Amino acid sequence: MLRPILLISESTRYQPLFVALNDLGIRAELASCVNLGPLTETKKSFAAIVIDWGLPAAKRAEALRQIYKAWPDLQVISLGYGDSATARRTAQSGNHVEHLAMTGNEKEDLILLLEELRRILPDLRTQVVTLSDLFFIKTPSRKMVEILSLIDIMKDESSSVLIQGETGTGKEVIARLLHYSGRRHAAPFVAINCAAIPETLLESELFGHEKGSFTGAFERRIGKFELAHNGAVLLDEIGDMPLHTQAKILRVLESGEIERVGGHEKIKVDVRIVAATNKKLFQQIDKGLFRQDLYYRINTFTINLPPLRERLEDVLPLAKHFIDLHARRRGGPPKRLSPEAEQLLLKHDWPGNVRELRNAMERAMVLAAGNEIGAEVFPDEIREKFDRPPRPAAALESPGPAPMSAAPILPLEEVEKRAILDALSLLNNNATKAAKHLSISKATLFRKLKQYGFVRRTAMRG
């Protein structure tokens, strides 16, 4: 079994990271500078040490002195925020200290730290498949089940994969799942957001540069492709990549070689390309903004992630997952969704997709006072639809403006039948829940189903 990781910090900012490591089954111990003494005296056995670079300088120096004395061979990772150039230099002047710049985003920071730990601790690599479980939950919709079986088929291949989907649908979690479940999982997964990096720096980010190759290139820099050798590169927001860089990427894909900016040496790299975009690439091609040849090169496999409104059966399982995740991170019991809240979530059309749902659930966990999350804690844009009175009846009575909905008027029995079937399908055929949402008894629900000639009671859940 892997020895624990020691995390030395005196602030609460790394608490979630620490909790998440333990959640993943990677034992981590937290110590402040004061209780470091007993650990160093007994030379307690650790796999690696993580130190908060934000500690006051004197304390940090003293902690490092004790660490080197007690564990001269242990690798130390320092964590810090903001401009890390100075921290990196100072940290690296000590023995075995590797500085890791944190972003402030819990998920990203955890991944960064895990990847660093995986790099230095070979034993951790075998545990890494569980890593994806933290971020990815398997959902019941048919479309997602199909996507997962596609991932299963191509996870060990090296061919490129293009992931398309609206914002927040989970493109990045799918990319990571693909990488970490495949044979390349022990090698790095390196992501780069092509939209966030200025055009002039993008190529140096991707391919690295030689010292002096442009103003400001004080040192040689290794690019993402080289870092990801044997692993995968996620080209995120590839639809925003400048045409010039697209040409270079195409060349790399064809030759399997890169050249650092300002360099002449050709360096062989073996990486799997995963590209993600929320733009329709063929539309970008029509506009002359995306190269057709690159498009064909990267979409050997394409995954089209459906928006959440097209897989409503995923809403409640995801909501519950986010409730559990929040409860685990913050401590305390997970809360229950009230039937109204569940209905509210099912009625919203989620333009921000899973990300919006996640944020809504985190907010709800904080705002809900008791053990139950009611409808009232959700923001207006989610409650809007739910609170709106039913339109058609009013529209029939008054000769005013035409109803907004162009749906045909249906016989009442048909409306009722559809409402019942919709409720069952959204709630995974759970009859107890469906009856509750429809405000009828379970007996009435079964009677009506029988009347419509549907399923026997045994085919239902709940």
Ligand SMILES: Nc1ncnc2c1ncn2[C@@H]1O[C@H](COP(=O)(O)OP(=O)(O)OP(=O)(O)O)[C@@H](O)[C@H]1O
């Ligand atoms: N199946 C899932 N299980 C757990 N979390 C998920 C799932 N799908 C998405 N998420 C969560 O939803 C959020 C958005 O996911 P992600 O960042 O992968 O989306 P994206 O499609 O890359 O978005 P964007 O286009 O804005 O970059 C993240 O917090 C992610 O963890």
Ligand SMILES: [Mg+2]
């Ligand atoms: Mg993304």
